[in-house]
Amino acid sequence: MNEKILLVDDEKGLLDMLQTLLKKEGLTNVDFATKGHEALTLSDKETYSVIVLDVMMPDMDGFELCRRLREKTFVPIIFLTARTTDLDKLMGLGIGGDDYITKPFNPLEVVARIKAQLRRHHLYKDSTQIKHESFDFGFFQLNKTSGQLIVRGKEVECPAREFELLTFLCEHPNHIFSIQQLYERIWGQSSIGDEKTVTIHISRLRRKIEPNPKKPQFLINIRGLGYKFVPLVQREK
Structure with a gap:
């Protein structure tokens, strides 16, 4: 495997143990960081397939590190931390984490979850290798080149931000x-203080593309986490 993994934790013994287990699974391309700023520097220089990070580190909170990583990459991020409350888990997933594992943990489970994220990342990259200039979801179509939104066969006005x-x-x-x-x-x-801006734009889009805006099928709100787009039908373009 050529996947490159970044492990971020201030416990060197834990990093060594995970590296040993990952090597046994054929994952030998592993970098370490014991501080948040060190991880940011590495992420600027390297392209990673998965990042595993702790929350409590000496120089930077792991949640803040995740936010800053998300400004430049959508690579899967797994939290590995002693912070075990539901609020911490929701926080970690809400700011962009893909998985949340609490200490103490089964090392083999951690490796299994890393491999699962690698598989998903690999499938996602394969599915997005060709960037579509237009999308057809049956009920509506979106053309990036012409800037058109077509709903039920009719063009609908759609401001730039929407x-x-x-x-x-x-x-x-x-x-x-x-x-x-x-x-x-x-x-x-x-986005500090501007959360309503996104909510308002999502609401406007729902009124345009949803068969029933009060029961959205495309633009789904995941309570406490954010929004996702669910393509009910996607035709080849």
């Missing part, structure tokens, strides 16, 4: 994005 938001979600089907991630990706700045 179009960009819908395009981004269509390009990342079944992926949960927090409100902060969506705001920073589409509006290009911090």
